Amino acid sequence: MHKQDTEEVLAGDVVIFISSIKFPTSLEDLTVMTDLLQQYQTEHFSYVLLLFCSAYLYKQTFAIPGSVFMNLLAGALFGVWRGFPLVCVLTATGATFCYLISRLCGRYYIMKFFPEKVKFMQEKVENNMDSLFFFLLFLRFFPMSPNWFLNMASPILNVPVYLFFPSVLIGLMPFNFICVQTGCMLSELTSMDNIFSTWTLLKLSAIALTALLPGLIVQRIKHGRLKTD
Secondary structure, X not given: OOHHHHHHHHHHHHHHHHHHOOOOOOXXXXXXXXXXXXXXXXXXXXXXXXXXXXXXXXXXXXXXXXXXXXXXXXXXXXXXXXXXXHHHHHHHHHHHHHHHHHHHHOHHHHHHHOHHHXXXXXXXXXXXXXXXXXXXXXXXXXXXXXXXXXXXXXXXXXXXXXXXXXXXXXXXXXXXXHHHHHHOOHXXXXXXXXXXXXXXXXXXXXXXXXXXXXXXXXXXXXXXXXXXX
């Protein structure tokens, strides 16, 4: 085969590969995507890694739902020990990009569409200002917390970015680990309910409650000093 013919075949393969790429929205999509990327990454690992990181940051930055599928994909492609730290860093980085965009131009829309939620969260943040980091950890640990809303509302709630980034990085570690670990066993996964089992939710809830303890201790010490004064 001539060099020109070879280049045309390779170009055609790239076009077919790119046209097959889309964000997975179901377990079936995820399985197809995993098979496709696993075949491609054997010879082009760096390209697959770049594609994955770019897609993950895009979804996090613009608060697009479906990060659970990206975490599962990370486990299937990179394994636990590479996939887990990767998604933790990407989650925190993408969330911080979302935070910065919201601080720049999102205040009007968030206050317009979510006034009650913002008011509720403002009260909670003010009440836990002395232990704000632990409170932010609790919000991330607990699986029912709306992470997309926290990312957009945090600058409005006056949460400093130096607390925001580590609270996302550490707070979503349990959730990310469970998803990545499950992604390693993707062939055995038959339903999304296998991820969010009752036992898994109980463990995440226990971790969330544990995160509150340091904050409660700080508040107790503060109140004790006020009474002494």
